[in-house]
Amino acid sequence: MGHQRSKQGYFPRAVLAAGLTWLVLTFQGLVMRAFHRMDFEMIVTISVVTFLASILAGLAVAALVRNNSLAMVVLSQLVGIALVGFAARY
Numbered sequence: 810m811g812h813q814r815s816k817q818g819y820f821p822r823a824v825l826a827a828g829l830t831w832l833v834l835t836f837q838g839l840v841m842r843a844f845h846r847m848d849f850e851m852i853v854t855i856s857v858v859t860f861l862a863s864i865l866a867g868l869a870v871a872a873l874v875r876n877n878s879l880a881m882v883v884l885s886q887l888v889g890i891a892l893v894g895f896a897a898r899y
Contacts, residue, residue, distance in 0.1 A: 817878075819871055825878065826885035827867025834859035834889050862892035 817825075838855040839847075866888035874881040 822875070822878070822881060823867045823871035825867075826871050826881050827863045829882050830866055830885045830889040831860050831863035833886050834863055834893055838893070858896050859889070859893060862889045862896065865889075866892060 835856055838859055839852065842851065842855075863885070866885045870881055870885040870888060874884060
């Protein structure tokens with residue numbers, strides 16, 4: 810079984826990486842909170858921070874990884890997790 814090669818341009822790859830990264834980071838951020846402590850402000854904050862981190866991660870990784878879509882998405886998620894961790898610390 811061969812590796813999947815992507816012949817897409819930069820923008821579709823960046824959208825794919827950022828979109829999937831945002832879904833994973835938002836889901837992870839919301840699941841890790843207790844439901845009785847969840848309010849609208851926390852949901853919006855989690856969504857906005859993960860959205861910004863996923864955009865930055867998706868754009869950066871799409872520029873570096875060109876041939877393998879799976880590696881691009883996984884690396885984008887790792888960079889996104891690091892960005893969210895950095896934002897949560899400061």
